[in-house]
Amino acid sequence: xxxxxxxxxxxxxxxxxxxxxxxxxxxxxxxxxxxxxxxxxxxxxxxxxxxxxxxxxxxxxxxxxxxxxxxxxxxxxxxxxxxxxxxxxxxxxxxxxxxxxxxxxxxxxxxxxxxxxxxxxxxxxxxxxxxxxxxxxxxxxxxxxxxxxxxxxxxxxxxxxxxxxxxxxxxxxxxxxxxxxxxxxxxxxxxxxxxxxxxxxxxxxxxxxxxxxxxxxxxxxxxxxxxxxxxxxxxxxxxxxxxxxxxxxxxxxxxxxxxxxxxxxxxxxxxxxxxxxxxxxxxxxxxxxxxxxxxxxxxxxxxxxxxxxxxxxxxxxxxxxxxxxxxxxxxxxxxxxxxxxxxxxxxxxxxxxxxxxxxxxxxxxxxxxxxxxxxxxxxxxxxxxxxxxxxxxxxxxxxxxxxxxxxxxxxxxxxxxxxxxxxxxxxxxxxxxxxxxxxxxxxxxxxxxxxxxxxxxxxxxx
Amino acid sequence: xxxxxxxxxxxxxxxxxxxxxxxxxxxxxxxxxxxxxxxxxxxxxxxxxxxxxxxxxxxxxxxxxxxxxxxxxxxxxxxxxxxxxxxxxxxxxxxxxxxxxxxxxxxxxxxxxxxxxxxxxxxxxxxxxxxxxxxxxxxxxxxxxxxxxxxxxxxxxxxxxxxxxxxxxxxxxxxxxxxxxxxxxxxxxxxxxxxxxxxxxxxxxxxxxxxxxxxxxxxxxxxxxxxxxxxxxxxxxxxxxxxxxxxxxxxxxxxxxxxxxxxxxxxxxxxxxxxxxxxxxxxxxxxxxxxxxxxxxxxxxxxxxxxxxxxxxxxxxxxxxxxxxxxxxxxxxxxxxxxxxxxxxxxxxxxxxxxxxxxxxxxxxxxxxxxxxxxxxxxxxxxxxxxxxxxxxxxxxxxxxxxxxxxxxxxxxxxxxxxxxxxxxxxxxxxxxxxxxxxxxxxxxxxxxxxxxxxxxxxxxx
Numbered sequence: 001x002x003x004x005x006x007x008x009x010x011x012x013x014x015x016x017x018x019x020x021x022x023x024x025x026x027x028x029x030x031x032x033x034x035x036x037x038x039x040x041x042x043x044x045x046x047x048x049x050x051x052x053x054x055x056x057x058x059x060x061x062x063x064x065x066x067x068x069x070x071x072x073x074x075x076x077x078x079x080x081x082x083x084x085x086x087x088x089x090x091x092x093x094x095x096x097x098x099x100x101x102x103x104x105x106x107x108x109x110x111x112x113x114x115x116x117x118x119x120x121x122x123x124x125x126x127x128x129x130x131x132x133x134x135x136x137x138x139x140x141x142x143x144x145x146x147x148x149x150x151x152x153x154x155x156x157x158x159x160x161x162x163x164x165x166x167x168x169x170x171x172x173x174x175x176x177x178x179x180x181x182x183x184x185x186x187x188x189x190x191x192x193x194x195x196x197x198x199x200x201x202x203x204x205x206x207x208x209x210x211x212x213x214x215x216x217x218x219x220x221x222x223x224x225x226x227x228x229x230x231x232x233x234x235x236x237x238x239x240x241x242x243x244x245x246x247x248x249x250x251x252x253x254x255x256x257x258x259x260x261x262x263x264x265x266x267x268x269x270x271x272x273x274x275x276x277x278x279x280x281x282x283x284x285x286x287x288x289x290x291x292x293x294x295x296x297x298x299x300x301x302x303x304x305x306x307x308x309x310x311x312x313x314x315x316x317x318x319x320x321x322x323x324x325x326x327x328x329x330x331x332x333x334x335x336x337x338x339x340x341x342x343x344x345x346x347x348x349x350x351x352x353x354x355x356x357x358x359x360x361x362x363x364x365x366x367x368x369x370x371x372x373x374x375x376x377x378x379x380x381x382x383x384x385x386x387x388x389x390x391x392x393x394x395x396x397x398x399x400x401x402x403x404x405x406x407x408x409x410x411x412x413x414x415x416x417x418x419x420x421x422x423x424x425x426x427x428x429x430x431x432x433x434x435x436x437x438x439x440x441x442x443x444x445x446x447x448x449x450x451x452x453x454x455x456x457x458x459x460x461x462x
Numbered sequence: 463x464x465x466x467x468x469x470x471x472x473x474x475x476x477x478x479x480x481x482x483x484x485x486x487x488x489x490x491x492x493x494x495x496x497x498x499x500x501x502x503x504x505x506x507x508x509x510x511x512x513x514x515x516x517x518x519x520x521x522x523x524x525x526x527x528x529x530x531x532x533x534x535x536x537x538x539x540x541x542x543x544x545x546x547x548x549x550x551x552x553x554x555x556x557x558x559x560x561x562x563x564x565x566x567x568x569x570x571x572x573x574x575x576x577x578x579x580x581x582x583x584x585x586x587x588x589x590x591x592x593x594x595x596x597x598x599x600x601x602x603x604x605x606x607x608x609x610x611x612x613x614x615x616x617x618x619x620x621x622x623x624x625x626x627x628x629x630x631x632x633x634x635x636x637x638x639x640x641x642x643x644x645x646x647x648x649x650x651x652x653x654x655x656x657x658x659x660x661x662x663x664x665x666x667x668x669x670x671x672x673x674x675x676x677x678x679x680x681x682x683x684x685x686x687x688x689x690x691x692x693x694x695x696x697x698x699x700x701x702x703x704x705x706x707x708x709x710x711x712x713x714x715x716x717x718x719x720x721x722x723x724x725x726x727x728x729x730x731x732x733x734x735x736x737x738x739x740x741x742x743x744x745x746x747x748x749x750x751x752x753x754x755x756x757x758x759x760x761x762x763x764x765x766x767x768x769x770x771x772x773x774x775x776x777x778x779x780x781x782x783x784x785x786x787x788x789x790x791x792x793x794x795x796x797x798x799x800x801x802x803x804x805x806x807x808x809x810x811x812x813x814x815x816x817x818x819x820x821x822x823x824x825x826x827x828x829x830x831x832x833x834x835x836x837x838x839x840x841x842x843x844x845x846x847x848x849x850x851x852x853x854x855x856x857x858x859x860x861x862x863x864x865x866x867x868x869x870x871x872x873x874x875x876x877x878x879x880x881x882x883x884x885x886x887x888x889x890x891x892x893x894x895x896x897x898x899x900x901x902x903x904x905x906x907x908x909x910x911x912x913x914x915x916x917x918x919x920x921x922x923x924x
Contacts, residue, residue: 029775030773030774030775030776030777031773031774031775086777086778086779087771087773087775087777089773089777090669150776150777150778151775151776152776192673194778196776196778203735203736203737204733204734204735204736205733205734205735206733206734206886206889206890207552207888207889207890208733208888208889209860209887209888209889210761210763210765210789210888211654211791211858211859211860211861212756212859213761213762213763213791214739214755214756214759214761214859215738215739215740215752215756216735216738216739217736217737217739217742218763218764220764220765220766220767221693221763221764223767224686224689224690224764224767225690225694225695227686227690228686228687228689228690231683233687271666271667271668271670272666272667272668272782273665273666273667273678274665274666274679274816275665275679276677276678277677277678277679278677280679290677293676293677294674294676294677297676299672299675299676300675301672301675301680301683301780302680302682302683302686302769302781302784303672303682303770303771303776303777303778303779303780303781304682304770304771304772304777304779304781305682305685305686305767305768305769305770305772305784306767306768306772307764307766307767308764308765308766308767308787309549309551309765309766309787310766310767310768310785310787311492311493311549311551312492312493313491313492313493313613313822314492314612314613314614314658314765314787314789314822314823315492315548315549315551315612315765315766315888316548316612316656316658316765316789316860316861316888317548317765317766317888317889318763318765319764319765319766320734322764322767323772325770325771325772325776325777327672327776327778329672329673329675354736360775360776361776396673397673397676398671398673398778399673399778424668425671426669426670426671426672426777426778426779427668427669427670427671427779428669
């Protein structure tokens with residue numbers, strides 16, 4: 001009889017072709033690019049596999065896909081994935097075009113390969129492998145696939161509430177996970193929240209010759225001064241009350257943090273990072289301190305700046321407008337609404353009431369309870385699939401709409417996936433390794449097998 | 463007999479066609495666009511008019527044109543002009559394409575129409591009108607036409623030194639001038655200097671996911687903090703020693719400043735300026751104070767900012783690099799080399815030694831002596847041509863390579879030209895009014911006539 005591992009291996013050629021087709025279809029929510037075609041592609045993929053697929057209206061946002069496979073067990077495992085991807089810019093830094101997937105040296109390069117199209121196809125491959133071995137999936141399997149994760153899932157929470165009966169489940173596997181520089185798979189029990197703000201300043205209707213500088217307000221200067229008032233060179237956020245709901249790691253979190261390895265030298269070399277923040281001023285790096293900051297520090301990050309002329313050579317222009325994109329990552333009981341209000345009040349108190357602040361895609365932080373036996377099941381199956389002890393992060397440093405899923409569906413959630421330390425999610429040359437892709441699929445197949453079996457056993461024992 | 467004014471009027475249709483052809487030829491030095499074709503166009507224009515034209519090597523920079531018309535008088539008037547223009551971006555803000563000149567409502571719209579292609583054609587039209595009336599120009603006329611004014615004329619000073627015998631003259635008319643909001647023509651006796659710097663910060667080789675914020679240095683933050691250290695929200699430049707060679711207006715300068723009118727309400731309305739710098743905090747505006755700041759304050763201006771993602775929607779990216787373009791306008795005895803050194807030392811003292819600072823096109827400030835009779839001749843002929851008292855600015859707020867011309871050729875220099883308060887030099891929809899174009903040409907024709915006559919009379923009186 002075919003083993004599950006062999007069945008997964010047999011599914012790989014087809015899964016790679018599916019992944020190429022899926023990544024070859026642009027689906028940039030921020031640019032409203034290719035959404036309808038992508039929904040159709042995903043719908044077809046799962047329908048052909050015998051699933052029930054419904055395309056759900058999502059409060060005016062990009063549709064949500066509800067995919068469901070029946071299984072002999074009454075327990076249900078829910079997968080959360082998203083079909084949208086980050087914008088591919090800067091295009092000139094891609095070795096090959098972002099939406100023309102190509103395999104080089106055992107890696108598949110394309111926008112979305114890591115975040116998170118690879119994971120969805122991985123999970124589909126796991127379902128196919130289980131059907132190959134058992135003729136069916138061993139439990140009920142649902143997918144919740146949304147299309148606005150990369151723009152902050154603005155209408156998602158309302159839709160989870162609206163469709164909560166459809167998506168009822170006993171546990172949830174979140175979209176992503178990766179191997180770190182030590183090649184150990186990482187599992188995550190939570191996500192930071194996010195408050196993504198666009199700052200815009202305009203002081204006149206037209207660009208002026210820069211000789212006008214002594215007599216007009218320069219929006220670029222106003223923006224720079226306002227930004228500098230948000231966070232100081234010591235890294236401390238200066239917005240009054242910013243940290244008051246941030247909390248911090250519990251003793252249990254700290255115990256996990258102590259066990260998180262990090263090949264710092266390789267990490268720095270790979271990304272060409274000159275110096276880590278925790279090394280500034282000649283400090284000696286403490287890895288647990290760095291990991292603690294990474295997972296439990298709220299942040300204030302300039303993601304983009306734009307004003308005036310930034311082309312080659314000189315242009316002596318005084319720009320009429322300047323803008324910045326700033327994301328705040330939230331922890332503990334911080335909320336995006338609270339951060340927005342505090343930023344606004346802070347700017348107003350300094351006389352920057354002319355600076356417009358627009359909120360784009362707020363999300364709450366969320367941490368699952370690590371006591372739930374599902375956490376251990378994911379850990380054990382990962383260990384078996386990867387042949388290594390997985391590393392459990394009490395939370396990830398990234399964000400996503402885990403809060404509504406965890407709170408409304410009341411399920412334990414663990415995030416795991418098929419990326420690796422060099423995947424470059426959100427960056428040019430995003431990629432996954434095909435070896436990880438196969439291992440990830442095997443992990444998901446094992447998890448589904450055990451999840452169903454555990455259920456069967458329970459019922460028999462019941 | 464045809465009067466000079468009539469002769470100028472007769473030249474207008476041809477001059478407008480020439481100006482359209484000249485503005486239709488892109489010549490963006492910053493983008494190395496269309497330089498050779500533009501040189502050929504100018505060479506042909508003047509050669510066809512009977513001038514001697516030499517295209518001079520300019521230390522590896524874009525060539526300089528030497529144009530010369532013989533005249534009966536031994537006195538020589540030199541015109542300084544430039545054939546290069548500012549970059550046309552942002553293209554989407556032009557009503558019609560920047561390099562497709564078009565006349566609407568008596569105005570000719572095109573990049574370069576005001577700065578300074580209109581002036582050159584104006585001066586050519588004056589020469590043609592004089593030939594039409596007298597059969598020849600009444601004095602020797604030279605043009606020095608360079609091609610890197612908009613990028614700070616990096617090799618120009620060396621070339622003026624090298625070709626100083628060719629360009630010997632008794633007086634010089636500089637490139638530009640305009641009518642202010644009160645419709646009076648402005649004359650300028652000097653220019654500010656400039657130190658245009660490009661700041662670049664890179665902290666790693668690739669863009670990262672913004673969740674990495676707690677553990678890496680964000681170049682956009684380093685740039686913002688460094689910029690905020692250069693100038694405070696009160697407008698004061700914070701670089702140690704920045705003001706020490708700035709001097710200030712003399713009593714004579716202040717007397718001129720008192721006579722400079724400014725229709726502030728119209729100026730604000732036209733550019734959609736919300737508030738003037740001198741009105742901040744509810745201050746009552748003093749026009750002479752504003753004019754004094756405009757002409758005699760050294761500046762530090764952000765002309766451009768760029769980092770990360772600035773497109774639509776969100777991208778949670780931590781950029782690998784951030785950059786800014788900053789221009790400093792210099793007055794008194796300030797030098798661009800001195801400012802560059804002080805900026806570098808200031809950044810280093812604050813730990814920003816990783817911020818690269820590159821100097822692009824430095825220029826010294828220059829003021830001509832207002833005692834010279836040539837100043838009065840330009841003023842009197844302007845009064846006659848325009849039918850209004852001109853306004854003499856002891857210096858302009860803009861910059862250009864007046865310092866080498868004034869110092870090496872030892873000529874008095876006055877700047878005058880055919881723009882107006884709404885010309886929008888360096889901005890989208892740059893334009894000149896055809897009425898001003900004709901008056902400007904008549905002013906130049908009158909000036910050449912008197913300049914030659916004065917010389918003839920002097921010789922007779924000899």
